[in-house]
Amino acid sequence: MARIIVVTSGKGGVGKTTTSASISTGLAKRGHKTVVIDFDVGLRNLDLIMNCERRVVYDFVNVIQGEASLNQALIKDKRVDGLYILPASQTREKEALTKEGVEKVINELSETFDYIVCDSPAGIEHGALMALYHADEAIVVTNPEVSSVRDSDRILGILQSKSRRAENGQEPAKEHLLLTRYNPDRVEKGEMLSVEDVEEILAIPLLGVIPESQVVLNASNQGLPVILEEESDAGQAYEDAVARLVGEDREHRFLTSQKKGFFSRMFKGG
């Protein structure tokens, strides 16, 4: 039985697809057979980020509508063993994602995969609801910024009421907070919300903090999930996050400004 994880946020542009790519890559690297599904019908990005946009023949909607089998649609990742991608349709309408269709695909995937990562589109409409419906766990990607926090709060409320677990009265999906684009310098200056601020408002366990990094743009341009940039801070932060996801204990890094030395901070009054 697979563990189904939805990567969602409410707000757009905060790093869901970047995170889905890195988390699924990280899980597969640890030996878990993982599939990552793009739920953003019409605005698909996951294939670009995973560098498989030139190998898309069939997509999620084709499978739901019986035009192709899962095997035909799944794209095997070239870099990491045990990692597969199910791309979204670019030409169809999102209404083609029916609840029954999605359920059928997820059930079929559950038989052979350890983890199913669902990359949700932004918003709280049909696509996002389909992505979160079957989740056992949810990674709520949030930027340390007021509108992102408000939207994350909204999506948490929706997760609690509109998921399959909520409808069947089961234990609710496990919620994780992933803070992305964190800039410790700006936090210290008081320009940006701190980790504590966001934790206090959203009140869900912190999975990880991904620092703002140039590497992210480069990685998406190259179609390389950030976690594979092992020297970079963002890559290592994602590695830590995946470790925590599977139950390991890891201290949070990259929370403070790296530039100032100990003495300069003392002389400046801390």
Place this chain on the structure above:
Amino acid sequence: MSDTATTGVSQSFQLKSANVSLTALELYYFDNDEFEANLRDKISQAPGFFKDVPVLISLEKYEGLDSELDFFKIIGTCRRYNIYVIGVRTANDDQRRLARAAELALLPGSSLREKKPEAEKTGESPGEPVQSAPEVASAPAQPAPAKVINQPVRSGQQITAPEGDLVILAPVQAGAEVLAAGNIHVYGPLRGRALAGIHGAEGARVFCQSLEAELVSIAGHYKISEDLQESGWKSAVQIQLKDDLLVVTPLDKA
């Protein structure tokens, strides 16, 4: 059906406290033609409301002469429009004598404030009639159990306690709404909207550990975030209605 009382004699009726809202007709002066014209005018604004409605003549603001008070005429005029005068409220002995002569029930002149029309507050049409303060209940009703919430109330969620109080042992997030017939207690920050006394209970209060609300309302009287900044913002407070105004007082001393 008759109950059998302890004495063994069957009871054909029981006396109970009837907690009903009555409309009070606050009379300033009486001139039969003007009275009838005013009445016709009011009824035309809300015809459905006035059909067969029982009415109390309240004389607390009466400025005319007692000799001009002709209850028989008042009763007759009202009845022609399907309005039934059932009693008079006054502290004045002469007026009471007149009312008794017209066989009307007598109620003591009270200091209970009557609700003003809230057309501007709640956006109701100007045709809404004046509402009266509810009659004083002699027997207190069984209190409804409080609704208790243990998890944060998230943005976009709405929690209502249609009877009784609402107790929330978690934050109320911005964009969330909590409503209660009675009081609202938030053991955490109140960042959303809180509406207490939604069925008209002006004694309802809102308590919270940190006032950061978007809007607070008690029995329809509200204040928005901007107006709440001046006192008690982001501290533990209770909010209550005093003289139709929301008043914020700190919960901690000093």
